[in-house]
Amino acid sequence: MVLNPVISKLAGKLVVLASASPRRQEILRNAGLRFEVVPSWFKETLDKGLFKAPHEYAVETAKQKALEVARRMPFKHLKTPDIVIGADTIVTVNSMILEKPVDKQDAYRMLSSLSGKEHSVFTGVAIVLCHEKDNQEVDYQMIAFYEETKVKFADLSEDMLWEYINSGEPMDKAGGYGIQALGGMLVEYVHGDFLNVVGFPLNHFCKQLDIIYNHSSSFAVEKKGSAHIIPNGPLGTSVLDQQPHTLEKSSSPSLTQRIHNSSSNSPAHKVKRTNHESGVGGGSWSTASNTSKPNDGEFKSQNCENVIIQLNRQQEVEQSGTETQDSKPNKQDLERICELMDGFKASKALFTASSFCVFDLLHNKPGLDAARVAEEIKASVKGTECLLEACVSLGLVKIKDKTHPKALFENTDLATSFLRSDAPFSLHGYIRHCNETLWPLFSHLESAVHEGVSQHEKVKRHKERCQDSVCSSQELKLRFMSGMHSFAKVTAAAVATAFDLSRFKTACDLGGCTGAMAYEFTKAHPGMSVTVFDLPAVIEMREHFLPANSDKKVSFVAGDFLKDDLPKADLYILARVLHDLTDEKLHILLTKIAESASQGCGLLLSEIFLDDDRGGPSRGLLQALSLSEGKQRSASEYRLLLERHGFITAHIRHTGNLLDAMLSIKA
Numbered sequence: 003m004v005l006n007p008v009i010s011k012l013a014g015k016l017v018v019l020a021s022a023s024p025r026r027q028e029i030l031r032n033a034g035l036r037f038e039v040v041p042s043w044f045k046e047t048l049d050k051g052l053f054k055a056p057h058e059y060a061v062e063t064a065k066q067k068a069l070e071v072a073r074r075m076p077f078k079h080l081k082t083p084d085i086v087i088g089a090d091t092i093v094t095v096n097s098m099i100l101e102k103p104v105d106k107q108d109a110y111r112m113l114s115s116l117s118g119k120e121h122s123v124f125t126g127v128a129i130v131l132c133h134e135k136d137n138q139e140v141d142y143q144m145i146a147f148y149e150e151t152k153v154k155f156a157d158l159s160e161d162m163l164w165e166y167i168n169s170g171e172p173m174d175k176a177g178g179y180g181i182q183a184l185g186g187m188l189v190e191y192v193h194g195d196f197l198n199v200v201g202f203p204l205n206h207f208c209k210q211l212d213i214i215y216n217h218s219s220s221f222a223v224e225k226k227g228s229a230h231i232i233p234n235g236p237l238g239t240s241v242l243d244q245q246p247h248t249l250e251k252s253s254s255p256s257l258t259q260r261i262h263n264s265s266s267n268s269p270a271h272k273v274k275r276t277n278h279e280s281g282v283g284g285g286s287w288s289t290a291s292n293t294s295k296p297n298d299g300e301f302k303s304q305n306c307e308n309v310i311i312q313l314n315r316q317q318e319v320e321q322s323g324t325e326t327q328d329s330k331p332n333k334q335d336l337e338r339i340c341e342l343m344d345g346f347k348a349s350k351a352l353f354t355a356s357s358f359c360v361f362d363l364l365h366n367k368p369g370l371d372a373a374r375v376a377e378e379i380k381a382s383v384k385g386t387e388c389l390l391e392a393c394v395s396l397g398l399v400k401i402k403d404k405t406h407p408k409a410l411f412e413n414t415d416l417a418t419s420f421l422r423s424d425a426p427f428s429l430h431g432y433i434r435h436c437n438e439t440l441w442p443l444f445s446h447l448e449s450a451v452h453e454g455v456s457q458h459e460k461v462k463r464h465k466e467r468c469q470d471s472v473c474s475s476q477e478l479k480l481r482f483m484s485g486m487h488s489f490a491k492v493t494a495a496a497v498a499t500a501f502d503l504s505r506f507k508t509a510c511d512l513g514g515c516t517g518a519m520a521y522e523f524t525k526a527h528p529g530m531s532v533t534v535f536d537l538p539a540v541i542e543m544r545e546h547f548l549p550a551n552s553d554k555k556v557s558f559v560a561g562d563f564l565k566d567d568l569p570k571a572d573l574y575i576l577a578r579v580l581h582d583l584t585d586e587k588l589h590i591l592l593t594k595i596a597e598s599a600s601q602g603c604g605l606l607l608s609e610i611f612l613d614d615d616r617g618g619p620s621r622g623l624l625q626a627l628s629l630s631e632g633k634q635r636s637a638s639e640y641r642l643l644l645e646r647h648g649f650i651t652a653h654i655r656h657t658g659n660l661l662d663a664m665l666s667i668k669a
C-alpha cells in the first residue's frame with residue numbers, strides 16, 4: 003500500500019479508461035488500478051492547423067475522448083462513472099504531427115522521417131471526474147495535462163525499416179513504432195518518461211491524482227458545484243494560457259460554466275453555452291477558464307488545466323421545450339428508446355456468437371472471412387455473415403485488414419479478455435447460463451409478472467416437451483456451476499480486496515459453489531484459509547473447477563446452510579446468496595451464522611446493493627425480474643437485517659466491479 007497511496011484512493015470507484023489501447027491498459031493495470039475499458043467513439047479528426055502547439059492537439063483529443071465516454075455511459079451503459087481517463091499520444095518531428103500509420107507506405111514515410119533524429123512524444127491525458135446529483139444532473143470536472151519525452155532514433159537502413167514495417171508492429175502505434183517491443187531496437191536514447199512513449203505517463207498521472215485526492219480541497223469529490231480553474235503556477239505554464247484556440251477566459255467571476263445540450267445533438271453532442279463560446283473540431287464542446295489568482299492550497303501543476311462543466315439533463319429538455327415536444331423528437335431520448343428496444347437483439351447476438359464459440363475460433367485463427375467462419379462453426383454463410391457484422395457493430399469483433407477486398411474478422415480486446423472460453427476472466431460460462439437459463443425465463447416475463455412467481459417450472463416442462471434429448475441433471479448442474487464460476491472469477495478479486503481482512507485467519511464461504519471466490523481470498527490474503535460450504539450435489543462436482551495451482555488453504559464441506567451446523571470461522575462470506583432467499587430463510591441463515599460466530603467475527607456480504615430509493619442500479623432491478631423467491635435489497639436493508647442478528651456494519655463498498663460489498667462485525 004505504501005507504494006500505492008494514490009491508486010488506492012480510487013478503490014471502490016468506477017474508473018473508466020476511454021481507450022482501447024492494450025498498452026495503456028497494461029500500464030494502468032500493472033499500477034494496481036482497477037478500471038473498466040469503454041473505448042471512446044470520438045473520431046480523432048480535430049483540425050491540427052487550429053492548434054498553436056502539437057501538445058494542445060493531443061490534450062484536446064484526450065479531453066474529447068474522455069468526455070464522450072463520460073457523457074455516453076449514463077445513457078448507454080445506464081451507469082455514471084466516477085472517473086473517466088482519456089489519453090492521446092502523438093509523435094512530432096520537424097513540426098509535423100505523426101499519428102498511427104494508415105498503411106505500410108505511411109509507416110515508411112513516418113519512420114524514415116524519424117531516422118537519425120530526435121523527436122518528441124506527447125501524451126495528452128484528460129481526467130474527467132463525474133459527480134452525479136439526485137436530480138439526474140451530472141457535474142463533469144476536467145483535469146487535463148500532457149507529458150513530453152524526447153526520443154532519438156539511430157540511422158535506419160532501408161532493410162531495417164522494411165523489416166520492421168513487415169513485422170506488422172508499426173500499424174496501430176503513434177509515429178509507427180512501439181518502443182516496448184521490436185521498435186526498442188531503433189532507439190538510441192530516451193530523455194524523459196519511458197512509459198509516456200509507450201502510451202501513458204503514469205508518473206505524471208499519479209501526481210495529478212495525488213493533487214486531486216490528497217492535496218486540494220477544491221477537488222473534494224463529494225463537494226459539488228464548485229471548481230477552481232488553475233492559472234499559471236510556479237511549476238510551469240498551464241495549458242490554459244497556451245491555448246487560445248481551444249480555451250478562452252471567462253469574464254465571469256463564477257468558475258462554473260453551465261452547458262446545455264441542444265435538442266439537435268448527435269451522440270457527440272454539440273453544446274450551447276451560457277457564457278462566451280469557442281470550439282474546435284466542428285463545434286464540439288470547449289472549456290472556459292478564469293484568470294483569478296488561486297487561493298493558497300489550490301491546485302497547481304505543470305502542464306495542467308482543470309475545468310468544471312455541468313450538464314443538466316433536466317434543464318436540457320426544458321430548454322429545448324417546444325421544439326422537443328412539437329416538431330421533432332429529442333434525438334438522445336430516441337436513441338435511448340431504440341437501445342432499449344434493441345437490447346435483446348444485442349444480447350442474443352452475443353449469446354449466439356458465444357454458443358458457436360466464434361470468439362474462440364477467431365482467437366485461434368484471427369483473420370478468417372465469413373465463409374471460413376461459417377464452415378468452422380457449421381452454419382450458413384449468410385447467417386454467419388450477419389452475425390459477424392452485428393458483432394462488429396457491438397464492438398466484439400473487428401475487421402482485421404481494411405484494405406483487403408474481403409472482410410477478415412478478428413476479436414476485439416473486449417472479446418479477447420472476456421469472451422474466449424479460456425481467458426482468465428472469461429464470462430463464457432455465465433453467458434451460456436444467461437442464454438440457456440435466464441433467456442427462457444425472461445421470455446415468459448409477462449406470465450412471471452402476472453403470477454408474481456418464477457417461471458422456472460414452466461420453462462422446464464416446456465423444454466421436456468419440446469426437446470428430443472433432455473439434459474441430464476448432472477449436465478444442468480455443471481452448466482449452472484460453470485456460470486457461477488465464470489462470474490465469480492471476474493468479481494472475486496474486487497470483493498476479496500474491498501476491505502482490510504488481515505485479522506481474519508479462517509473464513510467460510512457459505513454457498514461458495516466451485517470455490518472460485520475462496521481461491522481469490524487466499525490469494526489476496528496469504529494468511530487466510532477458506533472453507534467452501536455448499537450443497538452436497540454441488541460439492542461433489544467441484545473437481546471440474548479446480549484451478550491449476552489449487553492450494554491446500556481451500557477446503558470443501560458439503561451441507562445445507564439452512565439445516566446443518568456451519569463450520570467455525572473468523573469470517574463468514576455470503577456472496578450472491580442472500581438475494582435468492584426469502585426473509586424467512588434469510589432469518590434462519592443469519593441466526594445460524596450468529597450462533598457460530600464469536601464476538602469480533604466478520605460477515606462479508608457481497609450483492610448488488612439497490613439504492614435506498616430503489617431507483618437503481620438497473621442490474622439489480624432487472625435481476626429481480628426473474629422473480630425467484632428472494633428479493634433485491636438495498637445496503638440499508640441488509641444493514642438492518644444484519645444488525646438484528648448482532649452484526650454491526652463497519653464498511654460498505656461499491657467496488658466498481660459487478661458486485662458491491664459490506665463488512666459487518668459481530669458485536
Ligand SMILES: C[S@@+](CC[C@H](N)C(=O)[O-])C[C@H]1O[C@@H](n2cnc3c(N)ncnc32)[C@H](O)[C@@H]1O
Nearest residue numbers: 486490513514515536537540562563564577578
Ligand atoms: C448464486 S450462487 C452463488 C455462488 C457463489 N457464492 C458466487 O458468488 O459465485 C448460490 C450458491 O448457494 C448455494 N446454496 C443454495 N442454497 C444452499 C443451501 N441451502 N445450503 C448450501 N448452499 C446453498 C448454491 O448451490 C449456489 O452454489
